[in-house]
Amino acid sequence: MKKRITCALLVLVMLAGALPSSALFTDIVSDSERWAAESLASLGIVNGTGGSAFNPNGTLTRAEFCKMAVLAAGFSEVSLYSSYTIFPDVLASEWFAPYVNAAVRKYQIIRGDSAGNFNPNTPITYGEAVTILLRMLGYTVEDIGYFWPCDDALKAEQIGLNRGMRSFSTSDSLTRGQAAILLRNLLMTEQKEGGLYITKAFRTGDLSVLAATWETDTELANGEVRLYAGEDASIVTSSTALSRDLVGLRGTPVYAQTGNKLLGFIVDTENLETAVVQSTSIDAITTADGSKISIPRSCKLLVTAGMVDYTASYYDLRPGAQIYLYRDDGGSVSLVTGGQTTLSLASVGVYGVDDIVFVRGSTILKNGSEITEDEIDKFDVVSYVSDEKTYYVSDDRVTLLYEDAKPSYASPSTITAGGHTFSISEEASRYFQDLTFNRTITLLFDYNGNVAAAFNSARVGGKVPAILTELGGEATVKLLSNGLELKGTPSFSGFPEVDAGDGEGVSSLYAQVGRIVGFSQDNQGRFTFSTYSFRDTSAGDIDPVKGTVGRYEFSPEIRIFEEPAEGMPLNEITQEDLGPVTLSASKVRHIERDSAGKVSLLVVSNVTGNGFTYGLISQTQTQVPAGEDLEGNTVYRTQYTLNLRTDEGTQQYVTFRNPGLRNTSSMVPGGIATSVLAQTYSEAPPAFKLERTATVGRDDFDTREGVRVGNVFVELADDVLIYAKSIDRFLTLNEARSNFSTFEIYCDRDPGDGGTVRIILVS
Structure with a gap:
């Protein structure tokens, strides 16, 4: 199967240093500022201002810029420079003290004012910033000139330190976004004595395209990334989770001075253009704005198949795909990267497998709850509804035996799996090309319950929660996720027999009828099961009105089940069925939370009495x-x-x-x-056994709806039983009130907890 290279371009938050998963800054509109910030964040030189924000238009203080500058120089000895004071306004207890002290003592790149102060909280100006960076590059006043800061600004322009930046006067405050470009430029600028500045603290690799990370390509192991240097692909291990916003871009891989682990990636913005594809031909790309870009035969293209000749795979650039174009010194397009497609209405894609662009400003919903792209898992199905500007994410799936496909095996419109026939859309049919009959496959469903994709179960499989509704020679299950009902031959493996009397044994699987089980089908076509262990029962009290369990909110798509007694079959109930009063945490038998941290599955003990x-x-x-x-x-x-x-x-x-x-x-x-x-x-x-709740008279009844017990009005069950022992008969309420005066009330639970009258004994 061809390797798939995914370029996901939704901006999320990227924090400094190593992360368990990549994140992006969501508030940077400018491509150049965003790529610079993400590049620096990959090396731990910058971070955000909280949440997913970078605040690109905010100003930087002198202390903040000083920290960024020394981190760009490779500074790490914080403890050595944090125990003393150089400037009277930079006390050793301040967070920025070690960075300011290192800038003075180790790097000699800053000085105080005429009064001997540093003024750490004053916004840094463009003139001050370039002066610091010129010193870092080895330039002295003799090299620059004596008219500060104008000569410094002129020198910065001469050596390209301000390339890609907007115009600043020397007294203008420097914004965070423009500072990111300036510092990125510093790293990739020649020092006075030769050699890129970045090589002072780091080791660099050959100019490469970041083709995929372990989060965007399921074939990569945790922490791995794929790079293309020219046409040569390599897989390296990264010590930091590179931003998905960098995937598909060309740049410089950055390593530690020793070792082979990738530390970061600096985007090369020279001769870079972005475009959205409208159509392609063998020698041109027409963009969404109507422009036509000529493509020479020598141009290379990085798409799902890898690095290929543009002429051999130009058709892989689908309409709506955002692409990057790199031109050579002569102005011809030499490289196109991309292949990522914005999902259109009713379109679906598989996260981590298909090429997906997330439209900025759109909403992402999973199981009814809003999430970020970081919370989408590999193999989740993503559907985009353009009218709503919303992505719907589904993790519904099931593993079944693949039995048949029609009209063709490679591009079916229907398939049979697990004894059930599924309709397959043209878009989903491409996933069946390499699948084999009489082997288990895992079907992935979109948020509407339609089959969106399929994979060999060895690649993505496992049991899914289902209700075992019937069991005998045939088993019937109902998937918890989408209600799909399947029938097949059960396997009793893993469920030992228990004594049922008269020397007869019966599988303990029968005790799971009506309960949640783990379900899949094996290669012999048997339905296989596992017990579903209840857990997380200490979340807190249930507030049905607020829709919470302890501090956790109900998911909009919460499923609630009642277990009438321990080990009994479950009954599905609604939030309204929980009643109007808070239920003790002791009623919680099991909860599960979704990607947004909201309760998606709740099992409670007997709270309605209806079971x-x-x-x-x-x-x-x-x-x-x-x-x-x-x-x-x-x-x-x-x-x-x-x-x-x-x-x-x-x-x-x-x-x-x-x-x-x-x-x-x-x-x-x-x-x-x-x-x-x-x-x-x-x-x-x-x-x-029901305990007697109270004894009342005939006048305590409110027609046929309820009865007063003290100051509490208690509802009568629709099927309330009224029994007269003296005549050994069941009666209607009217008949009982006409002929008897004493009524013993039996409720399924305390009336204060929403109890209902189930039985009345009259005399």
Whole structure:
């Protein structure tokens, strides 16, 4: 398969020094300022002002510029220069003291004013800044001239120190964005005695194109980047996470004086142009503004296939792609890099695989929550809706056995996987070219639930959460992410048999029916499962009104499930079902948070009472044969029988675990988990006894809707059961109020916690 090179150009925040993942500055509009700032940030010379901001139009103080200057010189001995005072207005306790002290003692590039002060918090002027940098380059007043600062500004222009900058008078305050260009120029300027200044503290590589980083190319290992020096590709390890905004640009790789790890990358802006493709031909590129750029046969092109001749792959530059063009000394285009495409309406791409440009100022949503590009994971599907200027990101996927494709294997419009037929768009069909039948593949879905891509499961796979809804000779699962229902032959591997009585064994997988499981299909076509461990139960109280669990907000797409009793099948409920009052943290059984840190999955213990069938329950127990011991003697096991009586008749449930009720033939108000009544086996005790909440009179009822218990109005369940023991009958409420005066109320939980009346005994 061809190597794919991704150039992602959405600006995010880039902090100084090594980072676990790259980030970009989001507030720099100027390309030249942004590339300079990102280049310096890769070496730890500059950083942002907080969050994703660089504040390019803000001014720099003399202390701030001094720090940047000595860091550009390779300064690192902070502790050696932080314990003394040189200027009376630069105390040793100030954050900038070691940098100012080093600038005086180690580099001799700054001086105080006539009063002996440094004035650290005064904005630095353009004239002061170039004077400092000229000293760093080895120039003296004899080389420059005695008319400061005009001679210094003139010298800076002569040697190209201000190339790419806007015009400044010597007394103008220097902005942060323009200071970044000035310092970038310093690094790439010849010293008075020869050699680029950057080589004083660093080692440089050959001029190269930064083709990809480990974050933009899934074929690269963590920390790796791919460089092209001419047509030669190399993979190097970086000690810092290079900004994705630098991918696709040509520049100078920067290394430590010793060792082979890449420290940073300085963008080369000489003869660089940017454009957006409207159309291409074998000898020209027409840009979005209607301009036509001639391309000679000798031009090279860096696209998904690598560094190739432009004539061999010009068609890979798709409409909407932002590209970089480099001209030679004669003005001809010698190199085009890019291949990244802005997703259009209804278009999708796979992050880290496809070439995606993020439109600045757009919104990125994942699972309904706003995120940054940094929070998009490899293999997430990105869909752009231009009318909304919004990117929708989906991490929905499933691993299934690839069975068939029509009408062609290489470009199918439908495929069969996991016994299910999926429609495949023309855009998604390209992912099936190298896939093989009777092997597992992982399907990736967009935010609408459509198949957007597919990969060999060895490349991206794993189990996904699903509800095991049915189990027998065939299993039925429902994916938690998008509701897709699949049926197939189950594998019971990993789930040992347990004794079900009468010498019969049954797989413990049956205990997972109705619960969340990890799901995938194997190469033999079997549905395979894993238990889904509940975790993170100490997040805090649930506030259904605010939509929070502790300090975590609900995701707009939160899924909430209720576990009526431990180990029981789950019932999906809504935020409204949680009620109007705060629920104790003890009700939290499990939470998961999305990329934005919001709660996307919440499992609670019994909070609605709706997961049970209520009625009059009795429990008995008997000893039943369970096999023989080694001597041939019959071994017995306790079998518990529950009888649940309602106005529709009596249901019976048998279990080998004590449900916890007192053994008696007397019928008492209680409930059994509804889902358990339909099962042949369950490991968890399924029943509980209801405690009497209160005794009221007929006048305490408010028609058929509720009853007053003290000062609390308690709702009646729609299927509330009313039983008269004296006549052994279930009654309607009107019938009961007409003939009886005393009403024992049984609620599923405390009325103060939103309890509902489930059973009423009348006398």
